[in-house]
Amino acid sequence: MGWTRKHLLGLEGVGRDEIVAILDAAAKFREILDRPVKKVPTLRGITIVNLFFEPSTRTRMSFELAEKRLSADTLNFSASTSSVKKGETLRDTARNIEAMMVEMVVMRHPSPGAPHFLTHHLDASIINAGDGPHEHPTQALLDLFTMRERIGDLEGKRVTIVGDILHSRVARSNIWGLTALGAEVTLCGPTTFMPVEIEKMGARVSTDIHEATADADVVNVLRIQRERQEGGFLPSLREYTDLFGITAERVADMRPDVVIMHPGPINRGVELAPDVADGDHSVILDQVTNGVAVRMAVIYLLSMVRAVERVEESEILAEVGL
Amino acid sequence: MRKILITGGRVIDPATRTDEHIDVLLADGRVAEWGTGIEIGDEAITLDVDGAVVAPGLVDMHVHLRDPGREDEETIESGTAAAAHGGVTAVAAMPNTEPAIDTPSWVEYVRSKETPVAVYPIAAITVGREGKNLSGMAELARAGAVAFSDDGSPVAGPTVMRRALEYASMVGLPIISHCENLDLTGAGVMNEGLASTLSGLRGIPAAAEEVAVARDIILARTTGAKLHIAHVSTAGSVELVRRAKEDGIAVTCETCPHYFSLTDDDVRSYDTNLRVSPPIRSAADLAAIKVGLADGTIDAIASDHAPHSIEEKQVEFDAAPPGMIGVETLLPITLTNLVQSGTVTLERAIELLSTDPASILDIPHGTLETGSRADVTVFDPDWAWEVTADWFRSKSKNSPFIGRTLQGRVILTISEGKIVFEENSTAGNDSGEAQAEGEHRPEELPVHA
Numbered sequence: 001m002g003w004t005r006k007h008l009l010g011l012e013g014v015g016r017d018e019i020v021a022i023l024d025a026a027a028k029f030r031e032i033l034d035r036p037v038k039k040v041p042t043l044r045g046i047t048i049v050n051l052f053f054e055p056s057t058r059t060r061m062s063f064e065l066a067e068k069r070l071s072a073d074t075l076n077f078s079a080s081t082s083s084v085k086k087g088e089t090l091r092d093t094a095r096n097i098e099a100m101m102v103e104m105v106v107m108r109h110p111s112p113g114a115p116h117f118l119t120h121h122l123d124a125s126i127i128n129a130g131d132g133p134h135e136h137p138t139q140a141l142l143d144l145f146t147m148r149e150r151i152g153d154l155e156g157k158r159v160t161i162v163g164d165i166l167h168s169r170v171a172r173s174n175i176w177g178l179t180a181l182g183a184e185v186t187l188c189g190p191t192t193f194m195p196v197e198i199e200k201m202g203a204r205v206s207t208d209i210h211e212a213t214a215d216a217d218v219v220n221v222l223r224i225q226r227e228r229q230e231g232g233f234l235p236s237l238r239e240y241t242d243l244f245g246i247t248a249e250r251v252a253d254m255r256p257d258v259v260i261m262h263p264g265p266i267n268r269g270v271e272l273a274p275d276v277a278d279g280d281h282s283v284i285l286d287q288v289t290n291g292v293a294v295r296m297a298v299i300y301l302l303s304m305v306r307a308v309e310r311v312e313e314s315e316i317l318a319e320v321g322l
Numbered sequence: 323m324r325k326i327l328i329t330g331g332r333v334i335d336p337a338t339r340t341d342e343h344i345d346v347l348l349a350d351g352r353v354a355e356w357g358t359g360i361e362i363g364d365e366a367i368t369l370d371v372d373g374a375v376v377a378p379g380l381v382d383m384h385v386h387l388r389d390p391g392r393e394d395e396e397t398i399e400s401g402t403a404a405a406a407h408g409g410v411t412a413v414a415a416m417p418n419t420e421p422a423i424d425t426p427s428w429v430e431y432v433r434s435k436e437t438p439v440a441v442y443p444i445a446a447i448t449v450g451r452e453g454k455n456l457s458g459m460a461e462l463a464r465a466g467a468v469a470f471s472d473d474g475s476p477v478a479g480p481t482v483m484r485r486a487l488e489y490a491s492m493v494g495l496p497i498i499s500h501c502e503n504l505d506l507t508g509a510g511v512m513n514e515g516l517a518s519t520l521s522g523l524r525g526i527p528a529a530a531e532e533v534a535v536a537r538d539i540i541l542a543r544t545t546g547a548k549l550h551i552a553h554v555s556t557a558g559s560v561e562l563v564r565r566a567k568e569d570g571i572a573v574t575c576e577t578c579p580h581y582f583s584l585t586d587d588d589v590r591s592y593d594t595n596l597r598v599s600p601p602i603r604s605a606a607d608l609a610a611i612k613v614g615l616a617d618g619t620i621d622a623i624a625s626d627h628a629p630h631s632i633e634e635k636q637v638e639f640d641a642a643p644p645g646m647i648g649v650e651t652l653l654p655i656t657l658t659n660l661v662q663s664g665t666v667t668l669e670r671a672i673e674l675l676s677t678d679p680a681s682i683l684d685i686p687h688g689t690l691e692t693g694s695r696a697d698v699t700v701f702d703p704d705w706a707w708e709v710t711a712d713w714f715r716s717k718s719k720n721s722p723f724i725g726r727t728l729q730g731r732v733i734l735t736i737s738e739g740k741i742v743f744e745e746n747s748t749a750g751n752d753s754g755e756a757q758a759e760g761e762h763r764p765e766e767l768p769v770h771a
Contacts, residue, residue, distance in 0.1 A: 012520070089633075089636070089637055090637065090638055091636055091637070109638070111638035111639060111640050111641065112521055112522030112523045112592070112639065112640070113521065113522075113523070113592030113638065113639045114638050116591075116592050117592060117637075117638060117639075131522065132522050132523075132640075133522040134521060134522025134523075135522065169522065172520070172522065195518075195519035195525075196514055196515055196516070196518070196519055196525065197515060197516035197519055198519050200516050200519075201519075201520070
């Protein structure tokens with residue numbers, strides 16, 4: 001199977017074979033999504049909680065749809081309407097939810113390491129749906145899937161990630177996944193958005209958008225959050241757009257078959273010009289569709305690991321006569 | 323009070339440049355006599371420590387006893403019992419309690435408890451540790467404060483710090499500075515470096531400490547006052563202190579065991595017991611700290627013992643309060659990571675843990691010289707053991723060293739002539755009189771009454 005992990009906390013340390021196993025499984029689920037009946041009974045009876053401590057529409061919807069397509073029972077928890085407002089700790093929240101006998105938890109949380117913390121306190125499988133600026137593995141996997149769909153094997157391919165690398169979990173997970181698959185990664189953005197020693201992750205750093213994108217097979221454009229200007233990272237959004245915005249003019253200087261990606265939601269006219277977002281090079285909506293298939297694959301593989309554990313457990317119990 | 327004769331040990335007393343296999347006689351709370359073949363009468367007990375090291379009682383110049391205010395985490399009694407367990411016979415208690423130690427009556431409160439080891443209050447630099455108005459340093463000194471510090475909350479204003487140094491020099495006590503520029507720290511929770519980049523946790527640059535160290539050194543030069551820099555953690559700070567000392571500025575500094583034992587890469591586990599202020603730094607910083615300890619730039623090793631409840635620490639990493647306990651592991655970690663590794667000699671380690679901090683605070687500890695206070699720590703430098711949560715006597719268990727193996731362990735602590743900790747003795751039954759009755763006698767310490 002190639003996949004033996006109980007949790008998906010990040011892509012750091014996840015090997016090429018494991019990533020390929022997920023992407024291959026995702027390809028099969030992607031076919032299901034094109035069928036008139038887009039649902040399989042695979043996870044009937046399995047309960048999954050979507051534990052969201054941060055507002056998120058698209059990631060939560062994508063997970064929820066993936067869970068429903070697999071026939072799992074799903075519960076949604078969002079911090080804004082919950083006991084968190086009454087001061088409950090993460091540990092208590094999680095343990096209360098687990099007491100309802102759930103098999104899997106999908107968590108989005110603003111604190112890096114929050115999903116790792118959960119693994120110490122819960123028996124459920126944990127999927128990290130974004131922990132602060134740390135990792136967002138399923139986003140990176142759907143990016144890899146979409147790239148592979150467009151340009152084939154990523155070995156030796158050039159991928160440039162543009163924008164706010166410092167605050168980006170998408171960037172970190174992408175770097176791990178891309179380097180595992182043998183791609184050459186370039187990071188491009190203002191110096192205030194470059195985390196220290198990021199090049200030690202195996203990526204090249206550039207502050208020149210033309211140079212960084214000229215030979216790229218893929219340009220992955222990150223969202224620039226408007227509050228960064230107030231944080232003193234940027235003099236103005238206008239200057240950011242001037243230096244790093246992906247415009248039709250800049251795309252014209254790139255390879256003719258360059259693929260433009262964006263994890264969404266887009267700040268149109270800031271990091272990405274509207275005509276590029278909607279243009280021929282853009283695969284942004286494919287990313288959204290593929291996201292459901294990739295999340296189905298991740299949930300499926302993690303639940304298979306749990307099923308194997310359960311079988312082993314029942315064999316042990318049978319041996320001792322229970 | 324009975325006399326105690328400690329025999330069979332290797333006596334190391336840096337203050338008198340002693341390193342000999344001799345016997346030490348304690349009488350009336352004082353060191354009475356050294357030598358071999360000391361004659362004792364019936365009123366003395368003999369402790370044969372069989373090859374262990376006999377050192378002056380350790381002085382931990384930086385502990386948080388949480389009392390008053392957070393007695394659920396530590397009390398003056400529990401913190402000093404933990405100190406005795408760690409071979410520490412004098413602690414200097416930081417004033418960031420609730421309320422802060424900023425009046426003579428609170429200084430007296432800290433000194434008023436029946437404790438197994440000596441407690442020296444450090445009083446606040448500013449009223450309420452708010453960084454605004456100077457505390458009544460003269461009356462605080464008169465009440466028994468040994469230094470001033472707003473530890474935990476750096477004095478942000480350079481003018482306030484300048485006045486504090488000037489005023490403290492009149493009173494004759496040092497200022498202990500928690501050097502941190504909070505603006506540079508921002509929302510950071512760990513060292514800024516590759517590890518923070520990979521973990522996604524917000525970084526605290528070394529500059530946040532070094533900018534403040536540089537400022538306070540310059541102010542110490544301006545005022546001529548005695549400045550002691552708390553918990554030095556970066557290579558840059560070590561270099562700044564080294565140059566200041568070369569320039570003849572009256573500056574001393576301490577570091578803590580975690581800064582020469584752990585690196586920011588360890589913090590990638592998101593173990594909240596590794597969240598500490600200043601943060602655990604890089605491998606290069608750790609190496610520079612070791613050099614500073616060996617070459618005399620760093621004067622003392624202190625624990626920065628900071629108890630926190632399990633509830634406070636069992637949260638997301640960036641929601642956890644900074645701090646780890648350490649008064650009990652001060653010596654074993656130093657032996658394991660400095661002495662065993664050959665960074666410093668045993669004698670230098672004892673100097674860093676006892677002689678020099680006593681001298682910085684000008685308190686009557688840190689030597690076994692005849693006539694001095696009978697504070698003695700006996701330890702087995704070769705005993706390898708695994709740290710467990712149960713082993714600690716502190717009320718709190720927030721140590722990242724739980725589960726690690728350390729080499730070296732305290733087997734006997736004597737404070738002012740009384741046995742306050744003896745290996746294999748039961749907690750809370752550590753008075754010298756009870757021990758002399760022959761209960762809980764460990765095999766390691768045969769006693770011939």
